[in-house]
Amino acid sequence: MEKIKKDGSYYLNPYLGGVILGVFLFLAFYISGRGLGASGAVKNSVAATVNVIAPDHAAKSAYYCQFAGGDKQPMSNWLVFEVLGVLAGAFFSGIIFNRLNFKVEHSPKITSRRRLVFALLGGAVFGFGSQLARGCTSGAALSGMAVLSFGGYITMIAIFGTAFVAAWIFRKNWI
Amino acid sequence: MIGSIISSGIVSPAWDNLFAVIIGMGFGFALESSGFSSSRKIIGTFFGYDFVVVKVFFTAAIVSSLGLLYFSYLGLVDFSTLYIQPTFLTSAIVGGIIMGIGFAMGGFCPGTSLCATAVGRIDGLVFLGGMFIGVFLFSESFPLFENMYYTGSEGAKMVNTVFGISPELFTFFLVLAAIGMFVGAGWVQKKVQKIEY
Numbered sequence: 433m434e435k436i437k438k439d440g441s442y443y444l445n446p447y448l449g450g451v452i453l454g455v456f457l458f459l460a461f462y463i464s465g466r467g468l469g470a471s472g473a474v475k476n477s478v479a480a481t482v483n484v485i486a487p488d489h490a491a492k493s494a495y496y497c498q499f500a501g502g503d504k505q506p507m508s509n510w511l512v513f514e515v516l517g518v519l520a521g522a523f524f525s526g527i528i529f530n531r532l533n534f535k536v537e538h539s540p541k542i543t544s545r546r547r548l549v550f551a552l553l554g555g556a557v558f559g560f561g562s563q564l565a566r567g568c569t570s571g572a573a574l575s576g577m578a579v580l581s582f583g584g585y586i587t588m589i590a591i592f593g594t595a596f597v598a599a600w601i602f603r604k605n606w607i
Numbered sequence: 608m609i610g611s612i613i614s615s616g617i618v619s620p621a622w623d624n625l626f627a628v629i630i631g632m633g634f635g636f637a638l639e640s641s642g643f644s645s646s647r648k649i650i651g652t653f654f655g656y657d658f659v660v661v662k663v664f665f666t667a668a669i670v671s672s673l674g675l676l677y678f679s680y681l682g683l684v685d686f687s688t689l690y691i692q693p694t695f696l697t698s699a700i701v702g703g704i705i706m707g708i709g710f711a712m713g714g715f716c717p718g719t720s721l722c723a724t725a726v727g728r729i730d731g732l733v734f735l736g737g738m739f740i741g742v743f744l745f746s747e748s749f750p751l752f753e754n755m756y757y758t759g760s761e762g763a764k765m766v767n768t769v770f771g772i773s774p775e776l777f778t779f780f781l782v783l784a785a786i787g788m789f790v791g792a793g794w795v796q797k798k799v800q801k802i803e804y
Contacts, residue, residue, distance in 0.1 A: 446659045449641030450666025456633035457667055458674035463626050465611025466690040468634050470717035471738065478742045495749035513624040517631020518718065519725045524632070525639035526726035534727040537646055539804075551646075551730040554713015555720065555737020556744070558706050562717060563745040564752060565702025567692060569716035570634075572699070574664065576692035578671035580774055582764040583694030590703020591710060598711030599653030606650050606714070607802060 441531040457578050464510060467575020471562035473515035475499065476506040495563075511571075542605055550605055565590075610678060614688040635722055637663075644723040646714025646730060647804040653711065655799040658792035665785040672778050691763035698756050713737065 444452075460468050476499055483490040483500035490496040500506045526532040538547035562568040565587050567575070573591060576584015599606065609615050613623050641663045642648040651657025678684040710716055713734045715723060720738070723731025745752070767777035 443642045443659075444640040446641055446662035447666050449637050449659075450663040451670050452633065453637035453641075453663060453667035454670025454674070456630055456637060457671040459633070460630045461671070461675055461689050462610035462678065462684060463612045463630070464623055465614050465688050467692075468630070468718070470721060471742070474717065474735075474738050474742050475746075478739055478746060482743075482746070493746065493749065494753060495746045508624070510623060510627045513627035514631035514634070515721060517628040517633075518635035518638075518721050520628075521632035521635030521637075522639035522644065522722035522725035523635075525636045525722075526644070529640055531639070531644065531726045534729060536729045537723075537804075538730065539647065547730055548733050551713050551715070551733040552737040552740075554709045554711075554715070555734035556709070556741035557737075558709030558713060558716065558734075559738035559741025560745045561702045561705030561707075561709060561741075562738075563702070563742055564698050564705065564756060566695065566698065568706065568718070569710075570718040572692055572702075574668060577668040578675060579686070579689055579691045580672065580765045580767055580777060581692040581694065582761070582766045582769055583696070583699045584692045585766045586694070586696065586699045587692075587703045587706075590700050591707045591716075594704045594707025595710040596653050598708045599650060602711050603654070605712075606647065607654050607656075 439530075441529055443529065454578075457575065460514075460575075461578060466510065467571060467578060468514065469511045469567060469571035469575065470515060470518070471559065471568040472511040472571055473509070474559060475563060476509050476512055480506040539606055546605070550602070609682070610684040611688045614685075634718070635725065637667075638719060639722040639726060643719040644726045644728055644731065645804070646719075646723070646728075647802075649716075649719060650711070650714050651802070651804075654802075655795045656802045658796055661788055661792050665788060669778075669782055669785050672781065676774060676778055691765075694761040694764040695757070696759040696761065698758070701755065709741075 457468055479496045479500035482496055491501045536544040536547055565572050573584055573588035612618055642659050648657050649660055652660040715734045720731045720734040724735055767774045
C-alpha cells in the first residue's frame with residue numbers, strides 16, 4: 433500500500449501487483465492451458481453480433497466464420513467469461529482502494545472532449561492492430577512471454593517501442 | 608495434478624468457464640489495484656514520470672515464466688498442452704506497431720480499458736467502444752490484410768531457440784534484464800520532473 437492520493441485512493445505496491453498478476457497468469461496456463469486476454473472477447477462479441485444481424489455476411493467472411501456461425505458459440509467462450517471476471521475483479525479493487533467514481537481523466541491542459549475523441553480513436557486503432565497481431569498486450573505479449581513464445585516477445589517489443597515514439601508525437605495530450 | 612488440468616481430464620471441461628471467471632477476477636484486481644485504471648499513470652512510462660507499467664508487466668512475466676518452468680521441471684506441467692502464441696513475424700510486427708500508436712493515443716490497452724470502465728472512467732469506456740469499431744473494421748477489411756495475416760508462419764516458435772539457448776538460461780537472462788530495467792526506471796523517475804495526476 434502506498435501513495436495515498438488527494439482523493440483518498442491508494443495503490444498496491446507495483447511489484448506486489450506484478451506478483452499477483454503473474455500468479456494468475458500462471459494459474460490460467462496451469463488450470464486452463466491458456467493465457468489471459470482481453471481483445472479476444474471483443475472479437476468474439478463483434479463476430480457474434482454480426483452473426484445475429486447479418487448471418488449470411490458472417491458466413492461468407494473469411495474472418496468471422498472462424499469464430500461465429502454454424503454450431504460455434506462465440507459468447508460461450510473462455511475469454512468472454514474471463515473478461516466478465518476482469519470487470520468484477522477491477523470493480524472490487526475500485527471499492528477496496530477507494531477509486532469508484534465517474535470521471536473523464538485527462539491532463540489539465542486539454543478538454544474532456546479532446547480526451548474522449550483520442551480515447552475513441554486510440555481504441556479503434558488498438559482494436560484493429562490487436563486483430564492483425566492475433567492478440568493484444570495481454571493475449572499476445574504478456575501471455576506469449578509467459579510461455580516464451582517468440583511471437584509474444586516480438587509483439588511486446590513492437591507495441592512498447594512504437595508507443596515510446598508515438599507518445600512523444602501525442603505528448604501535448606498527456607504532459 | 609499435471610497441468611494443464613483441463614486437458615488432463617481430471618476436471619470436467621464444463622468447469623473451465625468458471626475457472627475463467629475466477630482467473631479473470633484475479634487479473635482485473637491485479638491491474639486495477641496497481642493503478643492500471645488510470646491512463647495518465649499508464650502513459651507515465653513513456654514520459655518517465657511513472658514506471659508502474661514496466662514494474663508490473665515484467666514482474667508478472669518473470670513470475671509466470673519461472674512458475675511454468677519450475678512446474679515443468681517437477682513434471683507438473685506438460686508444455687505440449689499449453690497454448691503457445693504462434694509466431695507470424697510480419698503481422699506480429701505490423702500489428703504491434705499499430706497497437707503502439709493506439710496505446711499512445713488512447714492511453715489504455717484492451718485489458719486496462721476494461722479495468723478503467725469497471726471503476727467508472729468514461730475515457731476507458733469510450734476506448735472500449737473504439738475497440739469494437741476497430742475490430743469491426745479489421746474484420747470487414749480482412750481480405751485486404753489476409754496475405755499479411757498469414758504470411759511468415761513459424762508455428763509455436765520459442766524465443767530461446769532464436770538465441771540457441773535453453774528455456775531456463777533465457778529466463779535467467781530475462782530476470783537479469785528485468786532487474787536492470789527496474790533499477791533504471793527508479794533512476795530515471797528521480798531525474799524526471801514530477802507530474803501531478
